[in-house]
Amino acid sequence: MDATATAARPPIADADEWRRQLDELRVREKAATRELDAIAAQRRRLPMVEMPDYVLQSEHGPVRLVDLFEGKTQLITYHHMWWPGNEWQCPGCTGFTSQFTRLDFLDSYDARFVIVTQGEIGEALAYRDKVGNRMTWYSTAGSPFGADVDAPPGGGFAVNVFLRDGDTVYRTWHTTGRGTEQLTHTFPLIDLLPYGRQEEWQDSPEGWPQHPTYEGWPGSQDIARAYGPNRPA
Incomplete structure (x- = not known):
């Protein structure tokens, strides 16, 4: 991670304030979950x-x-x-x-x-x-x-x-x-991180590390090295 990233930090709060803001966010997260449930219900009712x-x-x-x-x-x-x-x-x-x-x-x-x-x-x-x-x-x-x-x-x-x-x-x-x-685990995991995907289109605090879209994605050669037949033992 570059120097800009290491300099960027969320504000520090005491445990009570952290919990209060987390609870506020949880309201939105629960609403999003219910909306996804409603979307899935509509999907099950589509014609074919x-x-x-x-x-x-x-x-x-x-x-x-x-x-x-x-x-x-x-x-x-x-x-x-x-x-x-x-x-x-x-x-x-x-x-x-x-x-x-x-x-x-x-x-x-x-x-x-x-x-x-x-x-x-x-x-x-x-x-x-x-x-x-x-x-x-x-x-x-x-x-x-x-x-x-x-x-x-x-x-x-x-x-x-x-x-x-x-x-x-x-x-x-x-x-x-x-x-x-919605079919992948990669983006949901990355979105949980303090810095998120670090892509320019995302709404992030001032000073957060960001780079062009796709720049952080592994290339096909990287996938082959990680999972292919010649991957390290």
């Missing part, structure tokens, strides 16, 4: 739209969209940004998906969470292994599936949610941009 019978590529060959469920009723797909032929793919997507190493808990909810990318399946799987990603990857290269769910070739990332009824698949929800933050 029937999907065509797409064919994607898996590690073991062509698969239908319904096959991605592997018998589950619910499916979440993260659509990883992809630049064909690049050695390193989107650092945001690489870092985001590297968090998901233990997904077995979704079994109890009759659900599955996978990655879909526009990359050719061989290239995509090689990249997955290089950066130490442990999710299941599928390719929508040659299929309109990605474009139809707001993740076209050359486009951004996205999250989509689907429901299966027999062999029929329905799309129930979609988000992108900062809407994906």
Whole structure:
């Protein structure tokens, strides 16, 4: 941390004043929690739209969209940004998906969470292994599936949610941009810190350390060094 950061400090208060201000903040935190509950309730009441019978590529060959469920009723797909032929793919997507190493808990909810990318399946799987990603990857290269769910070739990332009824698949929800933050543990943890994300757009006290957005994010090479097959023992 630089000298500016070490010089920036919250004001010092006695325990009673600290507790009083924490209690004031807790009122807002509880209100936000209740609002998120209300948003989730509205999400559960959204209509859904029937999907065509797409064919994607898996590690073991062509698969239908319904096959991605592997018998589950619910499916979440993260659509990883992809630049064909690049050695390193989107650092945001690489870092985001590297968090998901233990997904077995979704079994109890009759659900599955996978990655879909526009990359050719061989290239995509090689990249997955290089950066130490442990999710299941599928390719929508040659299929309109990605474009139809707001993740076209050359486009951004996205999250989509689907429901299966027999062999029929329905799309129930979609988000992108900062809407994906609710799926990550990184930003909620960083936001608890006194200095927060330290990005210029954030409302921080005078003198707080701040830098351009994304500057503090680990790059794809950093993710590979931390989680890939050549990571330090």
